[in-house]
Amino acid sequence: MELAKVGSLVDCCIGIVVVEEIMGGFWKLRSNNSWRKNVSFLMSVGLLLLFLCQLSLATVHHQRISGSAGDVLEDNPIGRLKVFVYELPGRYNKKWLKRDPRCLTHMFAAEEFVHDFLLKSPVRTLDPEEADWFYTPVYTTCDLTPNGLPLPFKSPRVMRSAISYISMYWPFWNRTEGGDHFFVVPHDFGACFHYQEENAIERGILPVLKRATLVQTFGQNHHVCLKEGSIVIPPYAPPEKMQSRFIPPSTPRSIFVYFRGLFYDIGNDPEGGYYARGARAAVWENFKDNPLFDISTQHTSTYYEDMQRAIFCLCPLGWAPWSPRLVEGVIFGCIPVIIADDIVLPFADAIPWEKIGVFVPEKEVHNLDKILSLISLEQVLEKQKLLANPAIKQAMLFSQPTLPGDAFHQILNGLARKLPHDPHIYLKPGQRVLNWSEGHKKDLKPW
Numbered sequence: 001m002e003l004a005k006v007g008s009l010v011d012c013c014i015g016i017v018v019v020e021e022i023m024g025g026f027w028k029l030r031s032n033n034s035w036r037k038n039v040s041f042l043m044s045v046g047l048l049l050l051f052l053c054q055l056s057l058a059t060v061h062h063q064r065i066s067g068s069a070g071d072v073l074e075d076n077p078i079g080r081l082k083v084f085v086y087e088l089p090g091r092y093n094k095k096w097l098k099r100d101p102r103c104l105t106h107m108f109a110a111e112e113f114v115h116d117f118l119l120k121s122p123v124r125t126l127d128p129e130e131a132d133w134f135y136t137p138v139y140t141t142c143d144l145t146p147n148g149l150p151l152p153f154k155s156p157r158v159m160r161s162a163i164s165y166i167s168m169y170w171p172f173w174n175r176t177e178g179g180d181h182f183f184v185v186p187h188d189f190g191a192c193f194h195y196q197e198e199n200a201i202e203r204g205i206l207p208v209l210k211r212a213t214l215v216q217t218f219g220q221n222h223h224v225c226l227k228e229g230s231i232v233i234p235p236y237a238p239p240e241k242m243q244s245r246f247i248p249p250s251t252p253r254s255i256f257v258y259f260r261g262l263f264y265d266i267g268n269d270p271e272g273g274y275y276a277r278g279a280r281a282a283v284w285e286n287f288k289d290n291p292l293f294d295i296s297t298q299h300t301s302t303y304y305e306d307m308q309r310a311i312f313c314l315c316p317l318g319w320a321p322w323s324p325r326l327v328e329g330v331i332f333g334c335i336p337v338i339i340a341d342d343i344v345l346p347f348a349d350a351i352p353w354e355k356i357g358v359f360v361p362e363k364e365v366h367n368l369d370k371i372l373s374l375i376s377l378e379q380v381l382e383k384q385k386l387l388a389n390p391a392i393k394q395a396m397l398f399s400q401p402t403l404p405g406d407a408f409h410q411i412l413n414g415l416a417r418k419l420p421h422d423p424h425i426y427l428k429p430g431q432r433v434l435n436w437s438e439g440h441k442k443d444l445k446p447w
């Protein structure tokens with residue numbers, strides 16, 4: 001960074017710190033609604049200054065991120081691993097897609113795009129003998145209701161059938177019973193194959209996948225649906241659609257906190273308390289009248305633009321801990337406020353989430369206004385600077401066509417980092433470890 005820029009940055013930061021001090025005072029005094037207008041006004045002044053600071057930072061976002069996490073973000077996986085792609089009958093993948101092309105646009109579409117990507121990727125090998133990893137393209141989230149919601153009920157049978165198929169026609173599955181195979185399972189609770197958490201927990205990971213590596217959107221520590229060694233990926237959010245909606249980066253961020261989405265899911269949780277473990281309800285109850293919070297259930301055609309006008313974007317859990325808001329926040333430079341205890345974020349070994357996001361424990365939601373107002377300007381700027389880094393944005397996207405460092409490449413990086421395989425994964429000839437009659441009765445029926 002040039003010295004002059006550092007100077008102007010420091011000046012303007014001091015300015016904001018002063019305003020912040022004043023605002024802090026107002027916060028303490030604020031006990032009735034008459035103060036709110038003043039707070040809002042001062043906040044606006046602060047935001048304006050903040051925006052000026054951002055301008056001076058515009059030139060610094062190309063530097064490589066340092067620190068333990070960021071160091072591997074720009075790794076190039078090509079040449080570090082070879083992947084064999086099984087060829088399956090269309091009934092496991094392409095036929096589903098043909099029946100309902102909406103599978104290419106919903107938030108689980110990584111499943112289809114990873115397949116397409118691997119077929120064309122230089123990491124693909126046609127010689128399975130030299131493969132480090134084996135990939136079985138099953139589209140488990142492409143069985144949609146008329147409303148476009150994926151039903152995971154057939155997935156376990158489809159998956160068992162596909163594995164039985166590859167183990168019959170090729171010798172590689174039996175060598176390790178999946179130890180060097182990976183599967184993309186992007187549904188709510190991954191290979192637990194149920195959208196309700198209680199049921200997902202009760203089911204657990206499909207037994208025939210116990211030795212395989214899972215590439216999944218679901219990430220939560222100490223949870224039966226996240227196996228150690230899994231690769232957590234971002235949900236699919238349409239790259240071109242988002243990129244076509246960029247507004248000038250100089251646009252001031254005049255919204256303090258932004259959120260659009262459900263607070264209650266009356267249909268599936270009429271009594272309340274299960275959905276989002278009550279955290280979204282708490283956001284609404286506590287902040288619906290707070291002028292710093294632009295929150296509502298209303299869909300708006302300016303959703304993407306609004307995120308670019310906001311400083312903080314709430315990313316609370318819903319039924320699952322993750323949602324596309326995380327990706328949208330990163331793409332649109334809106335600091336993600338993650339309200340989902342124990343969440344494991346995508347590519348957490350490559351992306352410094354702790355530095356980028358704000359993590360608010362679910363039980364602290366009622367203090368959200370105080371927590372966010374107390375974040376120092378320096379911290380906000382640092383987070384915005386990281387968010388402005390194109391490498392971080394790229395890693396969140398399944399780009400079409402693919403680009404270096406995008407989500408596909410991060411998946412490959414994750415797989416490459418797991419090499420070489422532990423020799424213990426290889427079974428003795430004839431040795432069997434998996435129990436094929438384990439699991440739910442319904443899942444055991446042939447498909």
Ligand SMILES: *[C@@H]1O[C@H](CO)[C@@H](O)[C@H](O)[C@H]1NC(C)=O
Binds near residue numbers: 167171174
């Ligand atoms: C793999 O093992 C299964 C079950 O033991 C067996 O039925 C199958 O024929 C084996 N596959 C190959 C290719 O040998």
Ligand SMILES: *[C@@H]1O[C@H](CO)[C@@H](O)[C@H](O)[C@H]1NC(C)=O
Binds near residue numbers: 435436437438439
């Ligand atoms: C496999 O699982 C089934 C169902 O849980 C169980 O009844 C059976 O005893 C298991 N077989 C072995 C060899 O552990």
